[in-house]
Amino acid sequence: MPAATEQLVVKGLHVSVEGQEILKGVDLTIGRGEVHALMGPNGSGKSTLGYAIMGHPSYEVTAGSIEIVEPNGTRHDVLAMEPDQRARAGLFLAFQRPMSIPGVRLADFLRHAVTNVRNPDRKEGQELMPMREFRNELKAKMAELSMDTEFARRYVNDGFSGGEMKRAEILQLAMLRPKFAVLDETDSGLDADAVRLASESIARIGGAEMGILIITHHEQLLEHNIPLQTHVMLGGRIVESGGPELAQELHKRGYERIRAAYPDAAAAEKAMEESAKAAAV
Amino acid sequence: MSTATASPRAAFDAALLERIIASSSLPSWANDARRAAFDRFVALGLPDRRDENWMRTDVRLFKPQAWGLSGAPAAATAPEGLLAPAILSGDLAADSYADFERMQSPGSAAAAVAAGKLAGRLASVDGHVVRHELDSALVAKGVAFGPADELLASHADALRPHWFRVIDAGCDWFAAAHAAFHAASTVLYVPPGVRIADPLHVIAGISEGGVDTSHVLVVLGEGAEATVLTETAGGGVAGTAGGFHCGGTEIVVGKGAFLRMVNLQNWNTGVWHFARQKAVVHGDGRLQWTLGALGSRLSQVAQDVALAGRGASAQVNGVMFTEGRQHLVYNTLQHHEAPSCTSDLLYKGALQGKSRLVWRGMIKVDKAAQKTDGYQRNDNLMLSTEARADSIPGLEIEADDVRCTHGATSGRVDAEQIFYARARGLSADEAARLVVAGFFQQVFDRITIPQVREALARAIGGRIHRIA
Numbered sequence: 001m002p003a004a005t006e007q008l009v010v011k012g013l014h015v016s017v018e019g020q021e022i023l024k025g026v027d028l029t030i031g032r033g034e035v036h037a038l039m040g041p042n043g044s045g046k047s048t049l050g051y052a053i054m055g056h057p058s059y060e061v062t063a064g065s066i067e068i069v070e071p072n073g074t075r076h077d078v079l080a081m082e083p084d085q086r087a088r089a090g091l092f093l094a095f096q097r098p099m100s101i102p103g104v105r106l107a108d109f110l111r112h113a114v115t116n117v118r119n120p121d122r123k124e125g126q127e128l129m130p131m132r133e134f135r136n137e138l139k140a141k142m143a144e145l146s147m148d149t150e151f152a153r154r155y156v157n158d159g160f161s162g163g164e165m166k167r168a169e170i171l172q173l174a175m176l177r178p179k180f181a182v183l184d185e186t187d188s189g190l191d192a193d194a195v196r197l198a199s200e201s202i203a204r205i206g207g208a209e210m211g212i213l214i215i216t217h218h219e220q221l222l223e224h225n226i227p228l229q230t231h232v233m234l235g236g237r238i239v240e241s242g243g244p245e246l247a248q249e250l251h252k253r254g255y256e257r258i259r260a261a262y263p264d265a266a267a268a269e270k271a272m273e274e275s276a277k278a279a280a281v
Numbered sequence: 282m283s284t285a286t287a288s289p290r291a292a293f294d295a296a297l298l299e300r301i302i303a304s305s306s307l308p309s310w311a312n313d314a315r316r317a318a319f320d321r322f323v324a325l326g327l328p329d330r331r332d333e334n335w336m337r338t339d340v341r342l343f344k345p346q347a348w349g350l351s352g353a354p355a356a357a358t359a360p361e362g363l364l365a366p367a368i369l370s371g372d373l374a375a376d377s378y379a380d381f382e383r384m385q386s387p388g389s390a391a392a393a394v395a396a397g398k399l400a401g402r403l404a405s406v407d408g409h410v411v412r413h414e415l416d417s418a419l420v421a422k423g424v425a426f427g428p429a430d431e432l433l434a435s436h437a438d439a440l441r442p443h444w445f446r447v448i449d450a451g452c453d454w455f456a457a458a459h460a461a462f463h464a465a466s467t468v469l470y471v472p473p474g475v476r477i478a479d480p481l482h483v484i485a486g487i488s489e490g491g492v493d494t495s496h497v498l499v500v501l502g503e504g505a506e507a508t509v510l511t512e513t514a515g516g517g518v519a520g521t522a523g524g525f526h527c528g529g530t531e532i533v534v535g536k537g538a539f540l541r542m543v544n545l546q547n548w549n550t551g552v553w554h555f556a557r558q559k560a561v562v563h564g565d566g567r568l569q570w571t572l573g574a575l576g577s578r579l580s581q582v583a584q585d586v587a588l589a590g591r592g593a594s595a596q597v598n599g600v601m602f603t604e605g606r607q608h609l610v611y612n613t614l615q616h617h618e619a620p621s622c623t624s625d626l627l628y629k630g631a632l633q634g635k636s637r638l639v640w641r642g643m644i645k646v647d648k649a650a651q652k653t654d655g656y657q658r659n660d661n662l663m664l665s666t667e668a669r670a671d672s673i674p675g676l677e678i679e680a681d682d683v684r685c686t687h688g689a690t691s692g693r694v695d696a697e698q699i700f701y702a703r704a705r706g707l708s709a710d711e712a713a714r715l716v717v718a719g720f721f722q723q724v725f726d727r728i729t730i731p732q733v734r735e736a737l738a739r740a741i742g743g744r745i746h747r748i749a
Contacts, residue, residue: 054704057696087706099701103719107378109702112715116706124711131381153379155719172705 005031006070008053008078008091008180008211013064015045015052020275022048024236024268025064030211032179035225038215039250040233043273046215047096049233050182054093055083068179087113088120090179094169094186096215100157106168107138107152110175117176141174145201162189170201180211187221199224219251232258235268290351290492293462295319297350301462308434314445318460321451328453335453337639337671338581338610343553345454348492348525350464351407355488359404359411360514362484364545367736368399368510376738380731400479401426405465406515407491415481422475429466429496439470443500447531448559448585455555455581459494459527466496469509473502473535480508480730486515487552490522497530501538501566508730512545513576516552519605523551523578532560532568536590539567543733547740548576550605556582564590564619571598571728572628573737574609575744585614588622588650598724599628599659602741603636603668610639615657617650617683626657629724631717632668633746643675644685653683660690662720664713664745714742 008030015023022045030036038046051059053066055078066078068089078086101109115129116122128134142149147167157165166186173181183202187195195218203224206212214221222244230246231238234255239262240246250258259266291297298319302312327345328335401415403426415426425436433440450460467483485493499509516524526548534540546554554577562568572584586595595615603609615624630638644655661670672689694716702712718738725734 056700082709083700083703084706084708084712087704093704095701095704099695099698101698101702101716101719103722104715105378109705109715111378112707112711113702113705116708116711124708124714131378135378135381153382155722176705 004071005033006068006179007031009065009067009069010049010053011065013049013052013066014062015048016060016062017048017058020272021062022236022272023052026236026238028213028231028238030180030213032211033208034228035206035212035214037222037227037230037247038213038233039217039230039247041255041269043276044233044269045236046233047184050093050184050213050215053078053086053091053182055081055086084116087176087178088117092173092176092178092181094173094181094183096184096188098157098165098169100155100160102155102158104156105153106156107135109156110138110152110172113172114175117178138175141171144204145171145174146197147171163191163194166190166198170198170205174201174205177205178210180213181206182213182215184215185217186214187216187218192220195220196223219247222247234258234262235265235272237265237268239265290349292346292349293322293458298461301350301464306430306434308437310437310441311433311444314450315461318445318450318457322454322457322461325454325457328455332453334583334612335581337641338579339608340579343579350462350492350494354406354409354411355491356406356486357411359406359484360486362512362514363547363736363740364510364512364543364733365399365402365482365484367732368480368482369397376735398479399482400477402482402484403427403467404484404486405493405495406486407488408464408493408495410465416479419475419477423472424475424477425468425470426481427467429468429498432468432470436468436470439500439502440468440498443531443533444498445531447533447561448529448557452557455527456529456557459496459529459557462527463494463496463529465493466498469499469507471501471505471507474504475502476506477508480510483509483511485511485513485526485528487524487526487548488515489517489524491516491524493524493526493528495528499531499540499542500533501535501540503535504537505535506539508541510543510545510733513548516549519550519578521551523553524548526552526554526556528556530556530558532570534560534562534566534568534593536563537565538563541569541730543571543573543728543730545573545737546576546580546582547573550576550578550607552577554580554582556580558583559585559587560595561587561589562593562595565592566590567593568595569598569727569729570595571600571733574599574601575740577609578607580609582610583612583614585616586624587616587618588624589618591619591621593619594623595625596727597624597626598727599626599630599640600721600724600737600741601628601630601638602633602744603630603638604633604744604746605636606634607636609637611641613640613642613657615642615644615655617644617646617653617655620650621652622650623654624656627724627727628659629661629721630659630670631662631664631720631741632670633664633744635665635667637669639671639673641673641675642687643677644687646678646680646683646685648679651680651682653680653685655683655685657687658689660720661692662717663691663693664717710745714745717745718742
């Protein structure tokens, strides 16, 4: 029975980094227009899921599948795509720690990105989006996000504060308008007012067209983005899913109830922590 | 160009020297200088690694007897090059957001060099001038630009004091060979107070296996202004007969004058390139000197700036991109002879394949040069694990009230940067090109001729392969 809307479908996903298994069978389905929250203690594998969806070369998928499934049932194998093909297929990852590219202005970077994402078959060297049209759209988006236009002339994340980096990620989200976005702690490094602004911005950008997975430790970012489902990750698996009240509970009470309820996952978490410690030594 | 083959030529010997002198219309004093250089040339052997300047340049595979001058150019027209088309193409591409924004505001710095026009141009092939012209309005103002053969005699008062006297014509075999056998040379003289808005362009081309010994002398009178673009093109690629350039550039910036000079070395990858270049900047004169280097098999370039009068300033920019087995060596000197002068050198290189780039810089401050402000910096970006870059800065300071600093960095393209860009839809190659373009941005920002900046950026972009 095909869904009424396009979906991002993750099934039985196992992911290893440098031979160490981090994700141990993740299942998750996100439809366009839906907001999902992903919570869990540090090291539970949340960011790994984001990197695996985007195709980071260090994250090896050892089992399972990631697919984009159209309403008519057509399936697109995301794992067969290079990272740039994934972006062009409508996937987006807001990085927890975005990379700086000194000497490359955010506007020039974004003009390449927007051109490619909107013309998925574009080959390098073919024309970029006309500068005037791009600039008008960029300025309008920056105004909506209450960003100074000077920001576009700065080098990509170079010398940005933590908050500026996150705002630059939101600007890119707004310009690229992906089908599915993973926002990896887009609220970290922001003060309370900035988180509220980010929350509003994401809600406005997302609308009915975007499926969003919000990775967060806090509930503020969810204020304007009420999750259809909240998922809890522990030891590399999603152990429980619930409504917005689950996010509130985790925020208030932490993960003790979850650890007690899922001893296998809690044991996996502990093992991963210890092997990470051993690797650090 | 590269499809044509050089016509038969005579070796660098006494007979060739006499034939050149007999057929040239240079004044006798210039011919005397040739003969003096020839005597030195005969006495000298090829430099070897015992010479500090040549320690990192291997010329053992260079066979002097294989080269000489051809009686005629292999082609009647010069190659187009990169810089002239960029200036003449009309509008700026405004590929960059910042340039676009600058162009939106009238009277902007981006319009400093108007697109679409050259004030004059000279082209040579295999050591023969095939075309030259100068805006007639400038001729009326006393500007001289064209072949040395035509202008050296008529402008001897202005040019003779500097002709082969700025550079040391006898310092090594290549310098002496150049001074004895120079051909298709260009002179520019701008009288005091004359400002030339549009650039002058000089291109030296060679055919496969061809030889270029051209010389450039630029003299700006007091308060004069000019922009000079020189470039090279042609020759064979690596593994072919290649080519040989043995050249020299002399620059004199008069009191309060301003010269923007761009030298682009864009030979094919089989060409041997040896060049000695020196500028003397007099009191309150300003020089912005940009070297671009993309080509050649092996290059050895000496780039010297002498700050000879109080308040003189020189900005020296280097943009180098190497690939394959290219080996480029630069010896730079910022010589502060007078007080209160500024020199600021920034060389940036990106290396691909098994190429090698050497920069050896020196800031020399004479006892009299108090209040000197000198800076030199070399940044290299390694695009492969097999490339090698050497940065050797140096200071030699005899004055006590100076500020002289230097720096050098060497880095690699970060795989995380590439992934970040790819996650935003940029292909791996596109991402690599963008990162490299970003690396060069700091030096591009200093090149105030946007067309030159764009042409260099495009040429470099076209050469970047997938980063290993």
